[in-house]
Amino acid sequence: MEVDKGKGEAEETRKVAEADRDTVTLKSSDGKLFEVSKEAAARLSTVLAGMIAGGSIDDNGTDLKQIGSEALENVVDYCNKHANSIPSAALISSSISFNTAPFKEPEEWERKFVDRLSHDALFDLVEAANFLGMERLLDVTCHKISEMMKGKSPDQIREVFNIKNDYTKEELEEIRQELAWAFYDD
Amino acid sequence: MEELVGEILLRLPPEEPKHLFRAALVCKPWLRILCDPAFLRRYRAFHGAPPLLGLLHKRQVPIGVSPIRFASTTSLPDFPHPFPDGCPLDCRHGRVLIRMLGNTGLEYLVWDPITGDKHGVHVPDVKWMAYSSAVLCAVDGCGHLDCHGGPFASCPWAPSRTRIT
Numbered sequence: 487m488e489v490d491k492g493k494g495e496a497e498e499t500r501k502v503a504e505a506d507r508d509t510v511t512l513k514s515s516d517g518k519l520f521e522v523s524k525e526a527a528a529r530l531s532t533v534l535a536g537m538i539a540g541g542s543i544d545d546n547g548t549d550l551k552q553i554g555s556e557a558l559e560n561v562v563d564y565c566n567k568h569a570n571s572i573p574s575a576a577l578i579s580s581s582i583s584f585n586t587a588p589f590k591e592p593e594e595w596e597r598k599f600v601d602r603l604s605h606d607a608l609f610d611l612v613e614a615a616n617f618l619g620m621e622r623l624l625d626v627t628c629h630k631i632s633e634m635m636k637g638k639s640p641d642q643i644r645e646v647f648n649i650k651n652d653y654t655k656e657e658l659e660e661i662r663q664e665l666a667w668a669f670y671d672d
Numbered sequence: 673m674e675e676l677v678g679e680i681l682l683r684l685p686p687e688e689p690k691h692l693f694r695a696a697l698v699c700k701p702w703l704r705i706l707c708d709p710a711f712l713r714r715y716r717a718f719h720g721a722p723p724l725l726g727l728l729h730k731r732q733v734p735i736g737v738s739p740i741r742f743a744s745t746t747s748l749p750d751f752p753h754p755f756p757d758g759c760p761l762d763c764r765h766g767r768v769l770i771r772m773l774g775n776t777g778l779e780y781l782v783w784d785p786i787t788g789d790k791h792g793v794h795v796p797d798v799k800w801m802a803y804s805s806a807v808l809c810a811v812d813g814c815g816h817l818d819c820h821g822g823p824f825a826s827c828p829w830a831p832s833r834t835r836i837t
Contacts, residue, residue: 612676612679612680613676616675616676616679624679625683628676628679628680628682628683629683631680631683632680632681632682632683632684632685635680635684635691635694635695636684636685636688636691638694639694640694640695640697640698643694643695643698644698644699647698649698649699649702650699651698651699652699652700652701653697653699653700658697661697665693
């Protein structure tokens with residue numbers, strides 16, 4: 487009974503100590519540790535918010551086995567940058583514009599953040615954002631990838647996404663003839 | 673990554689239809705995503721009001737009659753109006769109402785420029801100079817973001833001195 491009580495107290499103390507920290511430590515699939523602002527992590531990721539609220543954050547590094555170190559570094563970088571950014575006037579005004587689409591254009595710093603990434607890093611970051619339930623990061627990264635598709639032919643898109651063409655020559659030719667206008671160069 | 677393809681395709685801008693066509697030709701799984709009614713519902717909700725694809729216009733020429741043309745505002749090429757003798761009366765909810773002089777007299781056609789569908793509609797028993805007509809989507813509760821193929825209503829109206837009937 488005494489042991490249980492002691493263990494309970496120790497657990498309580500650990501939780502209080504964790505609750506007092508401003509950061510959480512995340513561990514990538516390859517064992518690297520990253521510190522991230524607790525406030526930003528909870529605000530930007532539904533999964534991390536749930537883990538923080540549920541007390542399942544490990545002081546020695548919360549295991550995120552599905553995310554590699556490069557992608558996790560980018561996630562943490564994004565969270566920390568987001569914590570320091572002030573919403574721009576453009577972002578605020580877009581919410582009251584006539585265009586009621588839910589998507590808000592990426593801010594300048596978000597654009598720069600995804601522009602510097604290689605294709606592989608960008609695709610890994612999309613998967614990480616999806617896994618962690620980071621809606622805004624998913625929005626920004628998917629928007630960037632859809633921009634990469636603009637002006638590209640189906641062949642070029644296949645190359646970027648490493649996709650095998652499963653149309654027959656006849657099928658493609660038939661569609662091309664019917665929709666020739668869609669294949670003019672930009 | 674596969675489950676995220678829909679998220680990426682969702683963000684292709686509707687203002688330029690060729691992006692969607694090109695994406696559909698990448699592979700058949702992408703085609704299936706783009707044709708999935710659930711994806712189309714999300715796409716419309718995500719982008720809001722559909723974009724303007726073009727205008728029907730008729731040039732003033734000094735001699736003769738200039739045919740009515742569909743002038744595209746996207747990469748979709750301009751094309752001649754398929755009913756050169758017709759007079760477009762109204763354009764709404766993705767359809768054009770056209771008054772035509774056919775072999776048997778006055779005819780009304782409702783034309784969907786996107787799908788190419790056309791339907792003849794009842795000609796009101798009123799002197800044609802005295803009224804015009806409108807075409808409306810007739811689906812109950814429709815948000816009018818994509819009304820292709822559904823029921824529609826053609827509604828004649830005429831101005832009077834005191835009211836529109």
